[in-house]
Amino acid sequence: MPPASPSPASTPLVELRGVTCGYGDRVILRDVDLVVPRGAVVALMGTSGGGKTTVLRLIGRQIEASAGQVRFDGIEIGSLDRAGLMAMRRRMGMLFQFGALFTDLSVFDNVAFPLREHTDLPEPMIRDLVLMKLDAVGLRGARDLMPSQISGGMSRRVALARAIALDPELIMYDEPFAGLDPISMGVAARLIRQLNDALGVTSIVVSHDVDETFSIADHVVFIANGGIAAQGSPEALRRSDDPLVRQFVSAAPDGPVRFHYAAAPIAEDLGLGARP
Numbered sequence: 001m002p003p004a005s006p007s008p009a010s011t012p013l014v015e016l017r018g019v020t021c022g023y024g025d026r027v028i029l030r031d032v033d034l035v036v037p038r039g040a041v042v043a044l045m046g047t048s049g050g051g052k053t054t055v056l057r058l059i060g061r062q063i064e065a066s067a068g069q070v071r072f073d074g075i076e077i078g079s080l081d082r083a084g085l086m087a088m089r090r091r092m093g094m095l096f097q098f099g100a101l102f103t104d105l106s107v108f109d110n111v112a113f114p115l116r117e118h119t120d121l122p123e124p125m126i127r128d129l130v131l132m133k134l135d136a137v138g139l140r141g142a143r144d145l146m147p148s149q150i151s152g153g154m155s156r157r158v159a160l161a162r163a164i165a166l167d168p169e170l171i172m173y174d175e176p177f178a179g180l181d182p183i184s185m186g187v188a189a190r191l192i193r194q195l196n197d198a199l200g201v202t203s204i205v206v207s208h209d210v211d212e213t214f215s216i217a218d219h220v221v222f223i224a225n226g227g228i229a230a231q232g233s234p235e236a237l238r239r240s241d242d243p244l245v246r247q248f249v250s251a252a253p254d255g256p257v258r259f260h261y262a263a264a265p266i267a268e269d270l271g272l273g274a275r276p
């Protein structure tokens with residue numbers, strides 16, 4: 001259950017301590033320490049398959065750590081019973097890449113859905129809350145449209161309005177920029193930062209897009225090789241001469257992270273080696 005009194009402001013909102021986890025026998029993250037301060041926008045970047053989404057799943061306890069602790073607002077989430085976990089998840093908003101909207105519900109009803117599902121608020125209050133959330137993402141005027149009538153970028157913003165409907169303290173974004181054109185991408189990035197600051201929340205953004213992510217993050221964490229390979233402010237990472245950081249920042253195909261999966265030399269594979 002949540003504590004009777006709120007944790008001190010100095011307690012990080014999210015903290016991983018010595019966390020090891022994986023799927024089946026396969027270890028994905030080993031002995032990871034990660035701190036997400038309150039009010040910050042923290043970006044998780046790094047190799048494909050490195051475990052970024054896994055970190056989000058750990059925080060929501062969709063998967064469990066095999067060692068170490070995951071704390072939300074100072075509470076070890078592994079210790080929560082089912083009711084406690086549900087209450088804690090309500091304090092988190094999750095926005096997946098193609099944050100699927102309910103196609104048979106209007107924009108308004110999509111955003112109203114979590115409020116109707118999880119609260120007993122009277123309908124006039126739900127209406128006001130939905131309009132406020134839609135206003136925050138610039139789509140109050142689109143409330144009567146159906147998902148099929150809006151663009152991909154707008155759908156993403158409606159999904160965001162829905163994710164903030166219950167006033168979460170933490171918003172987790174998984175690939176929020178994927179598939180967006182450059183303008184929509186810029187709009188989405190600014191929105192993440194604006195909402196973070198205006199709502200006084202904390203945000204974790206999983207992304208591959210260096211420019212958009214660096215433009216809004218306070219702190220960037222690179223995940224590779226089963227752990228945190230590098231971290232720092234966007235400015236510090238841009239200045240870094242660590243070859244792995246350089247590879248990520250310049251989006252170079254090869255470097256410490258190999259483009260090619262380990263294999264025998266191609267000449268050997270193609271039978272083109274020296275012939276007798």
Ligand SMILES: Nc1ncnc2c1ncn2[C@@H]1O[C@H](COP(=O)(O)OP(=O)(O)OP(=O)(O)O)[C@@H](O)[C@H]1O
Pocket residue numbers: 023028046047048049050051052053054055
């Ligand atoms: N449910 C699952 N069962 C088994 N293996 C999984 C499962 N989910 C993820 N994995 C594996 O765990 C590893 C980490 O996955 P994860 O989705 O966290 O990576 P990621 O860093 O978010 O990758 P990407 O940037 O490509 O989305 C991958 O190798 C993936 O194949």
